[in-house]
Structures are given as structure tokens and as C-alpha cells.
Amino acid sequence: MSGGGSSLFSGFRVLGLYSNHVPHALRYHQKHREFYLVTSVGKCFHTYNVNRLGIVAVSNSLPDDISCLAADRMLVFAAAGREISAFAKNKEVVMCYHGHKQEVHLLLPLGDQLISSDIGGDVIVWDFPGGEVYLRLQFDPASFNVSAMMHPSTYLNKVLLGSSQGALQLWNIKTSKLLFTFPGWSAGVTVLQQSPAVDVVGIGLASGRIIIHNIRLDKTLMSFTQDWGPISSLAFRTDGPPIMASGSPQGHIAFWDLERRQLVTQQRHAHSTTIAAATFLHGEPLLVTNGADNAIKVWIFDQEGGGARLLRSRQGHSAPPTTICHHGNDGKNILSAGQDGTLQSFSTVHERFNKNLGHGSVSKKKEQNNKKRKGSSSLYEELRLSAITTFSSATARQSDWDSVVACHRGRLAATTWNYQRCTMGVHHLQPPNTPRSAVATAVSITSCGNFAVIGSSCGRVDVYNLQSGLHRGCYGDKEKAHDGTVRGVATDALNQLTLTAGSDWLLKFWRFKSRKQEEQLKLNVAPASMLLHRDSGMLALALDDFTLLVVDIETRRVVRKFSGHHGNINDMTFSPDGRWLVTVAMDCTIRTWDLPSGCLVDCFLVAMAPVGVSLSPTGDFLATAHVGSLGVYLWTNKSLCGLVGLRPLPADYQPAGETLPGVTAEQSEQEVTSEEVDDEYKSAEQLGAELVTLSLLPESRWKSLLHLDLIKRRNKPIVPPAAPPAAPFYLPTVPGLTPRFTLPMTTEQEGQSKVLDWGVLAQRSEVGCALEESLQSGCFDRPIRLLKDCGPAVLSVEFTNLTSQGGGASSLLLAFIKMIEHMLASGRNFDLAHAYLGLFLKLNLHSLSEDPAAMDALVRLSSRLEAGWAELQTSFNQSLCLLTYTKSAVL
Structure with a gap:
């Protein structure tokens, strides 16, 4: 029997993943006036703000692991295998570039173009707005294997390429011409970095040398030698002091004074692995570094003698964790011990609450003395546990x-x-x-x-x-x-x-x-591990034959025996109430056993074998650690959020796979870091057929419609009105205070009536024309929109003019009733529909009673009103009843 995944747990997020061996990308947001750091963590990348190192965005996953990153003012480019993807808002893939035949390992944005290089020697220049290939250069990896790439400052359309053979070439990518070839320094080029001075480039070599070279004059200005192996990164300060930083594969950073041409200071063990990238923030004494040890660090230069100290960091395990356990009764902190020898605490609330308890040492005093003396790395490693x-x-x-x-x-x-x-x-x-x-x-x-x-x-x-x-x-x-x-x-x-x-x-x-x-x-078999749930007195034993025993320590008898795992049981955890036992094994399954019934109630597969598991004391999250993964994965307990139907699983149950959860951005952090205008979320016009939506107009626009006569009496002027000026000479008037026009003479053909209908002289308003059109088309959006723009006084005039005495017609009355019926049926503008209908009936009730078609429409509208209000009344009564019960309940 096959399964359908886990019915009890669902993936939530992963803790403790920050960086890998891919060099980071740094970008400056002009609108936010803030630097953002982009690091790779496998198939996706994270974006952090440098000020707080808070995660603000997590990209969508790519099919393969990311091999290199680059960023410009608008987009982030990530290469995974032979494909290059452009991300907008640090999340969504907006463009893909296909054309490389081998893995891409270098990216360089340059204006409206993107330059990429693969390990096979192809260098392609893309027009990234359209994704078209602008230029393709082919190099022979045996003679010129491209290992570094940069754009010299102020050199228009120029790219400097470095090779693992040692030579450098300067190309014009617009004309596809090789401008100059530098013979090199008998060692492979690992890093190319632009210095603050024009024409001067820093070149890092595989031999450990650093060359400061003027590419316009082809002259070496100075050189340094690093004793820690090849140069992995170079960075220049731009806030004043002429300092250059160089990274090494051993995790050390050296700082060089370019004026005195000597070593200023060094930061040993800045990272436990190779320095993947080091970048100085423009105009600030801050250095950002990342490495394969799963760490991001920001260093500040405020020490005497030009030294740096650690300002802030985000660091996880540099080797996979082996044991995890919740610490405390609130379930907010998870202790994790990794193969790197460190003991760390990860917070499920926010990353700023994470703690690194450090690495164990044989003697703390000896370790501190060794750090002060800047002892050798071998002695430093011997002191570590x-x-x-x-x-x-x-x-x-x-x-x-x-x-x-x-x-x-x-x-x-x-x-x-x-x-x-x-x-x-x-x-x-x-x-x-x-x-x-x-x-x-x-x-x-x-x-x-x-x-x-x-x-x-x-x-x-x-x-x-x-x-x-x-x-x-x-x-x-x-x-x-x-x-x-x-x-x-x-x-x-x-x-x-x-x-x-x-x-x-x-x-x-x-x-x-x-x-x-x-x-x-x-026991029948030797036990492999043991776990006691102190509150219930249940003792779980994992045996070497992959079975489980549960012993009651009060009666000291075996009360449950479970079998089903097909590999070594690595870890176990009890639920807070002692009802469930969750086990993980090398068969890549996570199983949940129900102790009262003695049955397996949940089982699912994961891609990597879990080695550690811990269920929080509050029962909300299940934490797991896996082989080959540096993170701690959280799974939500769905039984706390709703009803979960757990049933005994058969013996031949085949579990289905569950995808490991990924990282999610914190809700409290700012999420969008693109300079493009963000798309605001637009709420739906109507959430459900049984609900109603208000118009959101001010109350003064609709609440006072039924009290217009009272408002007019209150606003009646105290001073008597003055006589208006005389009417134009061509309009005959009747003498008096109120201007009245003389009726034109009628003829016998025009009829014997001497009562002039105002509809002959009056012009149809825009609202009236819109109602007539809507009556034919059946769409009443335009008249509703026009009425929303009218004030209470204008609405009174418009509703009066709908009758034949006011210049309207019987069809307008019917159209208005149809419009109200449409508003009630859609559930939108609920408050306006009732306010408009009340004023309309108050002003035109006499005219409506003489119109049979309008009366029939009003009867139908009345039944709709009663049915709609009955549904709302039921919802109100249920909510009020529940609220009253909640207030009166004795806790």
C-alpha cells in the first residue's frame, strides 16, 4: 500500500544556513540607502541587509546548485550548471540564458550586458534585457583557461581576463578585438580586483603573490607575498586609509598598507575554511566576508594600529550536525552539536537570538594564550576537542x-x-x-x-x-x-x-x-540508544535489530514493541504528553508511533537520512538534522492547527517522500530590495458569495442621506434672501420675488393643456444617461461609480430628476431599482445600496406608486432584501453568541 506523504507534519523552514563556497555579491540600493548582501546556500540564494544581517529575501530554487553569483542595480544573476537565471526582487526568475555547453563559473554584469564564462573556454556577452547573445569568444583551456574576470574602471566596453596559465588579456567586447596581452608572473591568476586608483588593478596569484599593476603603462607598482597559499580574494578600502585585504584558503585575512608597502595586521581564523570573498563597503570602514564554513561576518576597522574586530555575524555549522535537542520549556531554542566540534543554539523566533557556544578545547587558558601569541595553526588544532x-x-x-x-x-x-x-x-x-x-x-x-x-x-x-x-x-x-x-x-x-x-x-x-x-x-537484543519521558515514566529503547521497545519504569515491564524500520535507528523523541514516539533511522524515514494504540500512525520519506530529531516541549515544531546537510529543519505539527485524522498504517505501508523545508524571510524585515516599483497587493472585490463588502466611503457621504431635510433646516440662512438680478431681456418673466418664466403661447395643434412639463426644457444628467445605457447592457458599474463621486445634496437632486416631473422617465426609475438589485446581489457597496434606496423611496414614493413596472421591481427587491438580511442576521447572532460564551467562560 502506497502513502501520500505525512498527514501529521508539514515542512516549515530550515535554520542555520547562511553561506557556502560561492563568493557573495554586494549591491547598494539607492532608494533605501543601504547595502545588501547576496549569498548562495545550494539551489537558492539569500539576501541580507548589511546593517543588521537580517534576511530580507529568499530566492526561488533552481534545478542545480548555484556555481556563481553577480548583481547589479536591478537584478541578481545566478548560474546553475549551464544555465544562467536573472532574478528580480531577489526572488523571481525573470530571464534565463541558454547557450553554454559546460558549467558556468564566472559572471560579470556590465551596463546593459552580462558576461559569462564556463569551464570549457566559452565567454559569452549577453544583452540581458532581451536574452540575446551579443558576442561569443572561444578560448582554448590548454593555453588560456579563463580563471578571473573584471571590468577596469573608466575603460568603456573593456574587460580584463585572467588565466590559470598566468597570462592576462584586455578585450573590447563591442568590437570583439584583443587590445593587449600581459605575459603574467609565472603563476595562475586567481583574483582580479579594481583598486581605488584608475588604471591600477590588484592581481592575486596561485603562488600567494599579490601584484599591484598599472594596466595602462603595463608597469608593476608593487608586490606582496602571502605565506598561506593562493590568494582567494582581494579588497581595497575606499574610506581613506590605503589598505588592501587578501584572503587565504586557511581562513586567514592579511591587511596590507599600500603606502608603506608592508603588512599592517592579520586576522587569523576569520573563517574555518577558505575565504570565498571579501568586500569593503564603499566609503565605510567595514569588510564583509563569507566562506564555505557557513558563516557571514562583518568586520569594522576601529582598532589601534589598523586592526579589525568582528562587528556582527551569522554563523551556522561548518559540518553537518549530529545531535539536536530543544533547550528549555518554551520550545524556542534548539541546541545542536555538529561534526565541526561546535555547540550552537538556534532560535525558532529570530536569528538575532542565535547563540554560538563555541568549540571545545583541552584548556581554555592555553587556547587564549596561543591566540594572543598568534601561534601556529597546528598547535591551535591540537588544543581543540x-x-x-x-x-x-x-x-x-x-x-x-x-x-x-x-x-x-x-x-x-x-x-x-x-x-x-x-x-x-x-x-x-x-x-x-x-x-x-x-x-x-x-x-x-x-x-x-x-x-x-x-x-x-x-x-x-x-x-x-x-x-x-x-x-x-x-x-x-x-x-x-x-x-x-x-x-x-x-x-x-x-x-x-x-x-x-x-x-x-x-x-x-x-x-x-x-x-x-x-x-x-x-533484553533479546543489545540496545543502541535510550530515551526517557520523565512526565509519563515511559522509557524508549532502540535495539540493534531496528526494533523499538517501550518500558514502563513503574511496573518495569515492556508495554509496547514496534518494528518497521529497515536501518539503524538514529534518534527518538517523545511528544509533550507522552502519547507519540517519533523515530528517525538510516532508511530515510520519519515514523510516528501512537503509544496508547500501539500503532504506526504517520510515516514519510526524506531525501537525506535523518540523524537527529527533537519535538518541542510545546508540541508545535519537530526539528530534524540530516546526513550531509548543515541546517536544522523545522516541521509544523498540523494537529495543533486543525483536525488531523490519524489511522493505523498497515504493515506493508510504503511511505511517500516529503521535500525538506527551505528558508523563509522574517516577516519583521523589509523584504523587497529592488529599485523597481513594488506591486502592491490588491484585495479581491468580494471574498465570498455569503459575505458583503462595504464601500469604504466616509460616513458623511451616505449616513446623512435620510436626514437631508433636517440638515437643510439647520443650514437655513438667517438673513432673508435678496432679490436676484433681472433676467435677460429675451426671457419674459412674471413680476415677483421668485423668478418665474412666462409660459409660451400654445396652439391648438399643441393641445389644450397649459401646464408645461419640465422634461421639455430639462437636459438629461450624466447619471441619467448612464442608467439608461446600463438598463440595456446590464452592467451598472458606471452609474455606481458616478454616484460615489456625488455628495449628499447632489444625490438628492439626481434622485429627484429620475421622475417624469423632474425631467426623467419611467425607464430611469426601473433602471435605478435594477441597479440597487445588482448591488445587493453582488454583495458590494452594501452600505451605499441601503442608503441610496432609502433616499430614493423617500423622494419618489408617490411617482413609484403610479408606475406598475416599478412596483413589480420593488416587490422583487423587497424579497431579496429580506433574504439577504436574514443570512446576515444569522451570522451576527452566531458571532454574538460565541463572543458572549467566551466572555462568560470561567477559566
Whole structure:
């Protein structure tokens, strides 16, 4: 039976991904007056503002991993394989360029053109507004393999190309002519960088030399030599001091004074891997660097002697994490230990709350002294501890002393860490009289936060006091709790019971204080790991035969047994209520077991095998870590947001794959960093047929329509009106205060009536003409739009003129009623429809009663009004009832 993905969890986001080996791109936004940094993280790129290093945009994913990045004032260009994509607003692909036959490794925007180079020797110049090939240059990689590319400042349509053979060529891309060839310096060119001076270019070589060369005179001005291998990046300060920065593959940065032609200072271990790119912000003493160690750093030059210090950074694991666990009861922080040896805390709220507890060291004093003396890299590496294999944390006494205890690969002594100070602790917990080959394998901190229980490969289980770091005893008669390796240790919520599991197939129960064995449980297979849910007293054991056992520590019996994994079970986690057990294994599945029913209720596949899992204490997020991935992935628990129908899955269930979640931009950060006018979101005119939409006009435009006569009485002038000037001589008038025109003489052919109809003299208004047209077409948008622009007084005049006495016609009355019916049927302008209808009936009720067609239309309109209001009344009553119940509920 095949599955349809996870019914319990859905991908949300990934934490801890910031950069890789691809050099970053820096752009300046003139409208925001801010610098933005673009870094690659695989198949997509992230955009950060340099001021806060907050992520503002995440691009759409490309089919392959990004190999190079470039940016101009409007677009971001990313090359993935043989395809180049142009992104607008740092998100959407607006143009694709196809033409390369091999992987693209260099990009250079130049005006309205884009220059790209692949590893096969093709250099293509694109007109990127249209995506057309403007020029194609073919180089032989054996004689001139393009390794660097730049545009010399003030050199119109000129591009300088560097090769891995050492030679440089200056080309005019408009005329497709080779202007000059520089023979080079007997080493491959790795970096080309424009200096603040015109005609002067910085050239980084694979031999470690840096050449400052005048390309107009073909003269070398100065040269430097870096002892750390090839030059990986070059950058020049533009805010005053003539300083040049050079990066190395070892992660060091050297700063050179171009006036005195000497080394000013150096920043060792700026990154743990190669400096992918280093860029000075224009006119500011800030240097932005990124590397393959998954770190972005901003350095500021405010130290004496021209040195730099770290101003702000975003850093994740430089090697995949191996163990993760939520820290605290709020579920907002995730502790993660990686193969790089660091212990980090990632916040699910915002990246500014992330913490890096650093890398473990044999001796903190020796490490600090070595840094001050700027010792060798080999000694620096010898002082660092190996990667953390397992750890345990507690928040009960974290403000008083160290709250995290970790075991390291191949090391017997366990280390302590202080979460609040974000540093390694002062204690190394090592049991006495232990063989040198022994290794710490399991650790658990008691719920009170005072003690740590540590198991080792020689079978010892020792207890330490975290405040003093002193050894408080060990379990077993001969200082040995098991005959084999201790695979897991745990303590209950009241510090009454200690549980240990070993490779000797035994699960043992000990008294915590007396350290005496009470009982042991013989297992059929050796356990691989162990996890205790303290609130419920359920103990989960992962066995070497890929099965799971759940033991009740009160009755000390096996209550559940699960099988279904087809690989080593790497990690387990309980739900906060102890109802679910979530397990991850090397078979790339994440399975959720329901303990009350004893069934598998959810299972799904992921692309990379998960090695760590942790469900938050609040139950809202599931965190996973995977083989070969540097991030921590979050999955939302859909059962907290709505009803989820969980059913037992059959034994032959074939799980479906789920895509790993990606990074999302923070809602609090500004998202758009393009200088183009942003497209504002336009709300729909109507959300649903059962809902109504108001006009959003001011209340004075419609609320006072039924009170116009009262308003007129209040606004009646106090001073009597003056006599108007005489009418024109050609219009005969009747004497009196109020001007009245003399009726024209009628003839017998015109009839005997002497009452003049005003419709003969009156002109049809624009609203009346629009109503007549709408009655024929059935579209009443234009008259509604015209009425919205009218004030209350003008509306009164317009509605009066709809009758035959006011110059209108019977068809206009019918058209107006049809218009109101159309407004009510569409649900839009609900307030205006009722206000207009009320004023219309008040002014024209006598004329309407004499028109049979209008009366029939009014009867139909009345039934629609009653039905519509009944639906609204029901919704109002339900909402009011629910609100009243909520207010009166006693919590």
C-alpha cells in the first residue's frame, strides 16, 4: 500500500544556513540607502541587509546548485550548471540564458550586458534585457583557461581576463578585438580586483603573490607575498586609509598598507575554511566576508594600529550536525552539536537570538594564550576537542552554573558548557582509575540540574556534581555497572531512580542516592540508544535489530514493541504528553508511533537520512538534522492547527517522500530590495458569495442621506434672501420675488393643456444617461461609480430628476431599482445600496406608486432584501453568541 506523504507534519523552514563556497555579491540600493548582501546556500540564494544581517529575501530554487553569483542595480544573476537565471526582487526568475555547453563559473554584469564564462573556454556577452547573445569568444583551456574576470574602471566596453596559465588579456567586447596581452608572473591568476586608483588593478596569484599593476603603462607598482597559499580574494578600502585585504584558503585575512608597502595586521581564523570573498563597503570602514564554513561576518576597522574586530555575524555549522535537542520549556531554542566540534543554539523566533557556544578545547587558558601569541595553526588544532557525540541540558540551575554536559568522540572526559554566557564551562568530568582507551558514551543531567550521570565504554556509570565538578560516586559493586559499553543513562523526575542500558543486553534499575541495583531486565537484543519521558515514566529503547521497545519504569515491564524500520535507528523523541514516539533511522524515514494504540500512525520519506530529531516541549515544531546537510529543519505539527485524522498504517505501508523545508524571510524585515516599483497587493472585490463588502466611503457621504431635510433646516440662512438680478431681456418673466418664466403661447395643434412639463426644457444628467445605457447592457458599474463621486445634496437632486416631473422617465426609475438589485446581489457597496434606496423611496414614493413596472421591481427587491438580511442576521447572532460564551467562560 502506497502513502501520500505525512498527514501529521508539514515542512516549515530550515535554520542555520547562511553561506557556502560561492563568493557573495554586494549591491547598494539607492532608494533605501543601504547595502545588501547576496549569498548562495545550494539551489537558492539569500539576501541580507548589511546593517543588521537580517534576511530580507529568499530566492526561488533552481534545478542545480548555484556555481556563481553577480548583481547589479536591478537584478541578481545566478548560474546553475549551464544555465544562467536573472532574478528580480531577489526572488523571481525573470530571464534565463541558454547557450553554454559546460558549467558556468564566472559572471560579470556590465551596463546593459552580462558576461559569462564556463569551464570549457566559452565567454559569452549577453544583452540581458532581451536574452540575446551579443558576442561569443572561444578560448582554448590548454593555453588560456579563463580563471578571473573584471571590468577596469573608466575603460568603456573593456574587460580584463585572467588565466590559470598566468597570462592576462584586455578585450573590447563591442568590437570583439584583443587590445593587449600581459605575459603574467609565472603563476595562475586567481583574483582580479579594481583598486581605488584608475588604471591600477590588484592581481592575486596561485603562488600567494599579490601584484599591484598599472594596466595602462603595463608597469608593476608593487608586490606582496602571502605565506598561506593562493590568494582567494582581494579588497581595497575606499574610506581613506590605503589598505588592501587578501584572503587565504586557511581562513586567514592579511591587511596590507599600500603606502608603506608592508603588512599592517592579520586576522587569523576569520573563517574555518577558505575565504570565498571579501568586500569593503564603499566609503565605510567595514569588510564583509563569507566562506564555505557557513558563516557571514562583518568586520569594522576601529582598532589601534589598523586592526579589525568582528562587528556582527551569522554563523551556522561548518559540518553537518549530529545531535539536536530543544533547550528549555518554551520550545524556542534548539541546541545542536555538529561534526565541526561546535555547540550552537538556534532560535525558532529570530536569528538575532542565535547563540554560538563555541568549540571545545583541552584548556581554555592555553587556547587564549596561543591566540594572543598568534601561534601556529597546528598547535591551535591540537588544543581543540573532537566533535560532540551526545549531550544533555537542563534549565533548572542554568543561571547558577553550567547547564550542558557533552561527550566527545574518542575522549573519556566530558565537558560542561554555560548556556547563558555562551562559553565552554570550567569542568572536565573524568572518572578516576579508568583505562585510557575508555570513552564517554552516554550522559544525562538530573531534573534538578545539580548532578550529571555519565556512562562510558568500559561499563562505568559515574555521578558528578555540576557546581563543583567533583566526582560523587559510581554505580555497581566493582565500580562497573555493565559488562559492556553503556549505551544509555537516564534519571526520573524525582531523582529516585537511575536507569542504564548496556551492550550486555541488560536494562538495569538503580537507586539514585544509594547507587544500589534494584532490578534488571534482560533484553533479546543489545540496545543502541535510550530515551526517557520523565512526565509519563515511559522509557524508549532502540535495539540493534531496528526494533523499538517501550518500558514502563513503574511496573518495569515492556508495554509496547514496534518494528518497521529497515536501518539503524538514529534518534527518538517523545511528544509533550507522552502519547507519540517519533523515530528517525538510516532508511530515510520519519515514523510516528501512537503509544496508547500501539500503532504506526504517520510515516514519510526524506531525501537525506535523518540523524537527529527533537519535538518541542510545546508540541508545535519537530526539528530534524540530516546526513550531509548543515541546517536544522523545522516541521509544523498540523494537529495543533486543525483536525488531523490519524489511522493505523498497515504493515506493508510504503511511505511517500516529503521535500525538506527551505528558508523563509522574517516577516519583521523589509523584504523587497529592488529599485523597481513594488506591486502592491490588491484585495479581491468580494471574498465570498455569503459575505458583503462595504464601500469604504466616509460616513458623511451616505449616513446623512435620510436626514437631508433636517440638515437643510439647520443650514437655513438667517438673513432673508435678496432679490436676484433681472433676467435677460429675451426671457419674459412674471413680476415677483421668485423668478418665474412666462409660459409660451400654445396652439391648438399643441393641445389644450397649459401646464408645461419640465422634461421639455430639462437636459438629461450624466447619471441619467448612464442608467439608461446600463438598463440595456446590464452592467451598472458606471452609474455606481458616478454616484460615489456625488455628495449628499447632489444625490438628492439626481434622485429627484429620475421622475417624469423632474425631467426623467419611467425607464430611469426601473433602471435605478435594477441597479440597487445588482448591488445587493453582488454583495458590494452594501452600505451605499441601503442608503441610496432609502433616499430614493423617500423622494419618489408617490411617482413609484403610479408606475406598475416599478412596483413589480420593488416587490422583487423587497424579497431579496429580506433574504439577504436574514443570512446576515444569522451570522451576527452566531458571532454574538460565541463572543458572549467566551466572555462568560470561567477559566
